[in-house]
Amino acid sequence: MQTTVEHTRTTLNFSAGPAILPEPVLKQAAEDIWDIDGSGIGILEHSHRGGVVDRVFEETQAACRRVGGIPDDFEVLFLQGGASMQFAMIPMAFLREGDTADHLHTGAWTKRAVADARLVGDVHVAWDGTECDFRRVPEAGEPDWSDNPALCAYCSNNTIYGTRFNEAPDAPAPLIADMSSEMFSRPVDWSKHAMVFAGGQKNLAPAGVTMVVIRRDMLERSRRDVPSMLRYDLHADKDSRYNTPPVFAIHVCGLVFKWIESMGGLEAMARRNDAKAAMIYDAIDASGGFFKGHSDPNCRSVMNVPFVTPSPEQDAAFLAEATAAGMSGLKGHRSVGGLRASIYNAFPEAGCEALAQLMRDAAARG
Numbered sequence: 001m002q003t004t005v006e007h008t009r010t011t012l013n014f015s016a017g018p019a020i021l022p023e024p025v026l027k028q029a030a031e032d033i034w035d036i037d038g039s040g041i042g043i044l045e046h047s048h049r050g051g052v053v054d055r056v057f058e059e060t061q062a063a064c065r066r067v068g069g070i071p072d073d074f075e076v077l078f079l080q081g082g083a084s085m086q087f088a089m090i091p092m093a094f095l096r097e098g099d100t101a102d103h104l105h106t107g108a109w110t111k112r113a114v115a116d117a118r119l120v121g122d123v124h125v126a127w128d129g130t131e132c133d134f135r136r137v138p139e140a141g142e143p144d145w146s147d148n149p150a151l152c153a154y155c156s157n158n159t160i161y162g163t164r165f166n167e168a169p170d171a172p173a174p175l176i177a178d179m180s181s182e183m184f185s186r187p188v189d190w191s192k193h194a195m196v197f198a199g200g201q202k203n204l205a206p207a208g209v210t211m212v213v214i215r216r217d218m219l220e221r222s223r224r225d226v227p228s229m230l231r232y233d234l235h236a237d238k239d240s241r242y243n244t245p246p247v248f249a250i251h252v253c254g255l256v257f258k259w260i261e262s263m264g265g266l267e268a269m270a271r272r273n274d275a276k277a278a279m280i281y282d283a284i285d286a287s288g289g290f291f292k293g294h295s296d297p298n299c300r301s302v303m304n305v306p307f308v309t310p311s312p313e314q315d316a317a318f319l320a321e322a323t324a325a326g327m328s329g330l331k332g333h334r335s336v337g338g339l340r341a342s343i344y345n346a347f348p349e350a351g352c353e354a355l356a357q358l359m360r361d362a363a364a365r366g
């Protein structure tokens, strides 16, 4: 088992997404673009109905199930339209006349999910983080669920505000999670979820693929009277090949799943990610108030760390210093400002330490 994340490139990529991918995966993907399986044809050029892509899909599915510990009563789908398409697909598939969808509103992405669900049915916001500026997520018992929701939706890791649920919430109806910015960064509690989804371009793949893991009873109850591309049951029946799928992005997912296995699986990945994030949070906490994180300490994201200095001018100066030191993608999201370090699975430990050192130096100078 490999213990540290391999990193030989000179730039440290802190981008929130599309984001850094594991080096061994990129090297294999580059070879496969030229010629995969000795077929004389590259992965970008193979028919999605041919034997090579059959092999790629089977291995990707199998590796996904092994790595994620996904129970047999769940299907794994690879869809298109980004995580954003799920904001529409979910209410269209699961809400019927008079149904209510309950949502936990914890940031910019849940805002979009709520807005799209409202176009389709009734939405009850069971917890709203607007007043606390999304510095935290609800504690256990805090959500005020409606009487009989058809589904409950939340976002497990809030990419922009840098908060996360340490544990999935208890919900009175099938629970659906947007795990886009943390999928497979730690084990998933399948017993609590009816469905999880993730846009690929953070922890899994290049943009273009959205992973959906959905329990079979959800497929059975999903609506058939929606356009075919929005039907989960159809995508499941057709092995995610109802239409032409993003084969390359799915292939990279498969390589990433195998890479996670080679790194010891999700428990090991979670320990490594916790240690990486701790380096940066420690630098924030030890800075005597020079750096401030956005999230309350008890729900800090391990994937996305937004922080500010005492002023926008000092933010800009620190960003310039970091850029000169070979760090890229640290500018904060436009809605929060400041800086944000996204440190997904493939981001190296040494990169977190380098940023932490730069922060300690900046704080010491004041």
Ligand SMILES: Cc1ncc(COP(=O)(O)O)c(C=O)c1O
Pocket: 017, 081, 082, 083, 084, 085, 109, 155, 157, 158, 159, 160, 178, 179, 180, 181, 199, 200
């Ligand atoms: C938590 C979360 N949900 C949804 C999205 C939207 O993803 P996509 O661009 O794949 O639609 C993002 C993108 O950053 C995200 O971080």
